[in-house]
Amino acid sequence: MSSGMFIITSVPSGKVTQALKFRREKTAKATQLSEKWVKRIRRQASECNPNPFSSPVYCPKKLCVRDKLDDFDKKCIRYEVLSREIPTIEALLERVRDEPVKFEGRKTTPWKVMREIRFKYA
Secondary structure, three states: OOOOOOOOOOOOHHHHHHHHHHHHHHHHHHHOOOHHHHHHHHHHHHHHOOOOOOOOOOOOOOOOHHHHOOHHHHHHHHHHHOOOOOOOHHHHHHHHOOOOOOOOOOOOHHHHHHHHOOOOOO
C-alpha cells in the first residue's frame, strides 16, 4: 500500500501492514463504511493529491483591540460616555478614534469595552 504518507525504516513490513489494516478497520467502524470503501477512498485521495493528509498550518491569533487598550484609554472612553450628551455607539466610536485614544476597533468593540468598564447600554 503506497499512500505516500508513511516512511518507516526500522519496522518490519508485516507490522506496518497490520498497523494500516487496524487503522482502516477503525476508520471503517467509525464511519460505518466497509473496509473496502475506506481503502478505495484512500486510494482515490492519494491519486488526486500526493500528500492529501497533513497537519493544519499554525496561525497565531491576532491580539484583540480590547487587549491593546490600557487604563488610560478606558478612562478616556469612560469620560466620553459621561460627557454631556448620551452617545450612540457610532458617535462614541467617532470621538474615540481621535486623539488621545486613537481607537482602532470596529463597531462592536466599544460596546464590549463599555461592558468591561461596567456600563450598561440599553
